[in-house]
């Protein structure tokens with residue numbers, strides 16, 4: 019069998035494929051008798067197979083030319099697998115402890131072979147629904163974000179390297195367009211794809227579409243998303259793109275990666291933690307009132323930003339005399355001006371993160387793709403109440419984000435909704 | 436003779452070249468006996484030949500692999516000619532009345548053949564030094580800027596078209612880097628290239644290097660220049676890139692073109708008019724006190740912004756139900772929100788223009804490349820006084836630009852310096 023043309027794999031052809039690729043078959047000790055193959059793709063877009071035997075294991079992720087959760091009626095370039103492999107390799111280089119190793123990439127087949135994140139790794143979002151605490155999560159994600167964002171920005175790189183990579187990732191435009199549509203557009207207009215907990219949130223969804231100040235702010239963020247090539251961003255850094263154990267934090271699924279605004283990643287992560295917070299009351303029962311867990315989520319939100327801030331600015335300090343061209347040492351080499359520019363940069367980044375985070379929250383409540391945090395609340399009325407609190411906070415954050423000076427003020431605001 | 440490899444032309448080889456290119460030789464009626472060839476390049480980078488006989492004429496512009504005014508010690512990719520030809524064609528399509536037609540482009544030879552802008556066309560900067568009024572200038576430049584910027588922005592285009600063209604122009608990185616250096620970096624540090632009217636401005640130049648708030652603001656602008664792909668900008672729209680008669684306004688020399696912030700073009704033009712204004716006292720004599728001419732410059736500054744604003748927003752209104760993806764009609768189609776987003780967009784653009792314009796003024800006084808407006812003032816003390824007023828205004832504008840609400844306030848500020 020030849021794989022010189024694209025074809026969607028199934029359990030049977032997948033084995034033939036693996037046999038034809040030494041980098042994969044060697045992982046299995048070239049033994050195909052006791053092979054286990056399991057399709058586990060629970061994401062929105064792609065097919066994911068866990069392949070293992072006693073000798074070893076890996077994961078095969080294949081992109082088909084449409085959006086999996088919608089079907090062939092929503093075409094989507096399978097070239098996204100190319101950009102996912104590029105991003106996985108770059109992120110893996112910059113943050114090896116938090117990104118699965120890529121074993122193999124096949125552009126023709128839109129297929130990536132990578133490390134299988136073995137149990138007890140689970141998707142973070144599922145852990146958040148189950149009420150599990152991850153003591154190292156904030157530190158790990160802060161490290162991942164600081165490393166990947168700092169080292170691909172003009173704080174570390176020359177504009178020559180930057181423009182070369184910006185141009186390459188411009189090729190991932192179809193995935194950017196999907197974000198433009200589902201995050202920045204559909205929730206603010208009538209769209210066949212939008213849905214919400216009806217009838218409870220009918221008025222709330224309508225209010226989003228009629229809030230001129232909200233639409234003004236979301237337009238500014240959309241422009242920033244489309245125009246500002248600040249760093250290589252993951253592009254889909256919600257809690258469903260992170261796999262965790264108590265000791266390990268692994269970021270997967272960067273198929274939306276491109277050079278965009280850093281705040282889009284930071285906001286995605288923080289915004290999804292805030293969604294998890296507001297979902298907790300829907301999960302509370304007699305056995306567990308979730309109060310302590312809510313405090314852990316708030317602390318994780320606060321720590322994530324603070325540790326990110328700390329790590330990012332210390333990378334900046336460490337490399338201030340390096341090749342990065344945004345702030346040349348010959349101009350910014352005195353402590354006073356260094357402090358001034360860092361403070362301004364970090365404040366702007368904080369406000370961007372709040373704005374993008376809020377936009378990501380809104381779209382998960384009134385847009386096409388919802389989150390398990392809320393979807394798993396069976397009582398629709400209770401669910402809608404949780405969602406409404408998250409939505410109201412998000413609308414306020416999107417419009418008023420520039421009034422907040424630090425993450426502690428955000429934690430206070432969350433408590434008030 | 437073959438031109439299958441790059442070679443710098445001279446008067447003799449230029450004729451051979453023209454003979455080998457039908458699109459050029461036909462312009463001359465294929466008659467080479469009475470040919471006149473004149474090298475007129477007075478710009479900083481390239482060689483420009485006027486070629487004419489009784490049958491016709493054209494201009495040949497060739498890029499050599501270094502910066503002409505510095506010499507071979509400052510290498511510069513000759514691929515800039517490719518981006519200049521791309522930009523000339525695109526700008527010519529969008530604003531045909533204000534861009535010379537391209538007859539021929541040869542990438543191997545880094546050579547453009549274009550319409551000869553015949554006398555009485557002169558470089559606008561020379562007209563400003565001579566005190567000549569151009570009654571249509573503001574309208575023409577406003578039209579050029581509105582058409583080229585609007586139609587290459589996401590107000591008119593899809594993100595698919597946008598990312599494709601952004602990627603292409605990322606290739607012009609070397610010219611962007613030249614701007615980064617001479618506009619946003621060198622003036623704020625000690626550099627072998629910087630010069631100023633010494634000893635008069637020694638303290639002023641030092642003050643620029645030691646002004647932390649100024650350096651903070653210029654860093655923000657540099658980041659915007661490097662990261663924000665808002666529209667196809669000319670990239671070098673000073674008064675030396677415009678040729679004029681009383682009836683005609685022609686924009687030449689877009690070799691710095693790329694997808695960048697619109698305010699960089701608007702600011703370049705306005706900033707250079709402000710420089711021309713402050714130079715007038717140095718040109719005043721008993722025959723002409725230049726008072727009326729200064730008023731004409733101020734009026735041209737005011738009209739340029741106001742006419743640009745008018746034209747740009749009416750293009751936006753006209754195309755509000757078009758394919759532009761920044762503000763989808765289904766979201767922004769009510770008059771109230773349309774007004775709100777336009778007002779915000781134009782205010783931000785105004786502030787960007789002030790910032791970039793101020794940065795361009797500063798670099799012309801304490802950076803590598805100066806302007807004939809000041810250079811032609813023979814009395815060094817008088818020249819320095821003119822330059823200092825411009826410099827002080829520019830520093831204030833760069834730092835305080837967000838406090839200005841309209842162009843009339845800028846005119847008042849100019850009068851106060």
Ligand SMILES: Nc1ncnc2c1ncn2[C@@H]1O[C@H](COP(=O)(O)OP(=O)(O)O)[C@@H](O)[C@H]1O
Pocket residue numbers: 058059060061062063064065066077079118132133134135136141258259270271273
């Ligand atoms: N390297 C991996 N190890 C273990 N499980 C994985 C791995 N990659 C993906 N998965 C599983 O497959 C699911 C879908 O993967 P993901 O990359 O998020 O696909 P999609 O792009 O469709 O969202 C994940 O939620 C996770 O359960």
Ligand SMILES: Nc1ncnc2c1ncn2[C@@H]1O[C@H](COP(=O)(O)OP(=O)(O)O)[C@@H](O)[C@H]1O
Pocket residue numbers: 475476477478479480481482483494496535549550551552553558675676687688690
């Ligand atoms: N199309 C043209 N018609 C007439 N003169 C031109 C034309 N193009 C350039 N010139 C003359 O050549 C000079 C240098 O051209 P320019 O394109 O600005 O080169 P540079 O990139 O070196 O600055 C201009 O200042 C102008 O005098």
Ligand SMILES: [Mg+2]
Pocket residue numbers: 061062258259271
């Ligand atoms: Mg996923």
Ligand SMILES: [Mg+2]
Pocket residue numbers: 184244245246247277601664
């Ligand atoms: Mg971009």
Ligand SMILES: [Mg+2]
Pocket residue numbers: 061062063064254271273
């Ligand atoms: Mg995905």
Ligand SMILES: [Mg+2]
Pocket residue numbers: 478479675676688
């Ligand atoms: Mg020129």
Ligand SMILES: [Mg+2]
Pocket residue numbers: 478479480481671688690
């Ligand atoms: Mg030039």
